[in-house]
Amino acid sequence: MLNNPQITKEDFGTLLKWFSSDEKIAAEKYEEIRDGLIRYFHFKGCSDPINLTDETFNRVTNKINSLDLSKDVKKITIFYGFAYNIYREYLRDLERNEIELIPDIVFQEGSNEITELNEENNLLECLENCLNELDENDKKIVIKYYNKEKKEKIELRKELAEQLELTANALHVKVHRLKASLKKCINKCLNEKNV
Amino acid sequence: MGEIKDIKYLKKYLLGKLSKKEIELIDIELIENDKLVENLSVAEDSLIEDFIEGELDQKETKLFNTNFLVSKERKLKIETIYLLKKYSNRDEKGDSLIVNEDIEFKSFFERLREIFHLSPQKLAFTSILIFIMLGIGLVYLNYFGNLSELEQNYARMNSSDLVNIQKDNYSQIDLISGISRSSNKVKTIAKDSLNNDVFFRLALESESDSKNKYRIELIKDDKIVFRVPEVNVYRNIIGKELRLILPQTIFETGLYQIKATKVKSNKISFMYSFYVK
CATH class of the missing domain: 1.20.5 (Single alpha-helices involved in coiled-coils or other helix-helix interfaces)
Known part of the structure; x- marks a missing residue:
């Protein structure tokens, strides 16, 4: 899907000038749109948001001379149009290559699920190590947060939020941040195990 | 249109359940600023939990598979939350992770x-x-x-527990019955890539009865070329699957079909197709 066409210095210059005649402001605008596109591809679930963002810039830059750069066209809209096409291509590639997305966690019915985990024993081991690296209170919050299901879960989370004097949303965000640091730690741990 | 920051509304966005115009509005908002990032992250996690807890209906599950589960990163996210939930539930009961009941x-x-x-x-x-x-x-x-001697050898292998299979020792092929992910294309495998015995993971509907065994027939040019009398059903976190090992030596170039028939009913069967080139 990635074209990697040659971008001329002139075209890139035109792109920056389109952002602003002031070089500093143009660079800031470039960074701003770049961050936005990375966010877009990230939440679309794409595997390599940075690469897809670069591809979006490449395509816009290559077409810069044929685009309507009049003031009433929002720059974001133009970038979005290109990014959307790249996202569609990403989904088509996924289909074409039949990328393996069946989860690896497998167990036989009726067996002890956790003990029967396949190579995910590594994942589990990493998860346990990483949870132990968290502050004791944070570890308790994560464990309590993911405890129970459905209605009981909602009640438990409400209770937990009250204990921590947080709103329900603030609790979600707190756990999400803890999970993000856990994820980083798990990835590092898995890499060390060469999984 | 719903409130753009509402978690339920954002979950619909992640599933691709909103109108094109509504999706476009959120897409552009996402590119313009980072105000939605935290709520979208929460919506992502919440959607994964709904999925794991079986809270999504059939239509939503399909959307989840085609629109949400689109990268290995998301797959890892599902696995991580799944394990966190399992860990938390065991930890609360005071159980250790390894339990010998x-x-x-x-x-x-x-x-x-x-x-x-x-x-x-x-x-x-x-x-x-x-x-x-x-x-x-x-x-x-x-x-x-x-069964031939070779079929008997593989029958024994396939009737054993393949949960802890050493995947490195096999060439792996994952198949979905009938059609592929969302198109009608048949999965193509390069013959050169089949260096070892082939380990198949055949996706089953999550409603499939796990206690059933399936009989396998490998079909090429309308002829059965290999049979396995019994394979087991395994549960993964999004549904069920059959696991099957077949000898590398039986594969030539051409279109293959794997027919999996429930041993008990002898009626319900699934067909998985792939092409070796």
């Missing part, structure tokens, strides 16, 4: 004694059940008896 052991004679204490109706029912099982056993033996 006591299995109630009853001797053959104790079981026999239980049978003879049954009411006449129950005894008659048990007898019929035994009779049916004997019948199935005979059919199975007949089928098994006709």
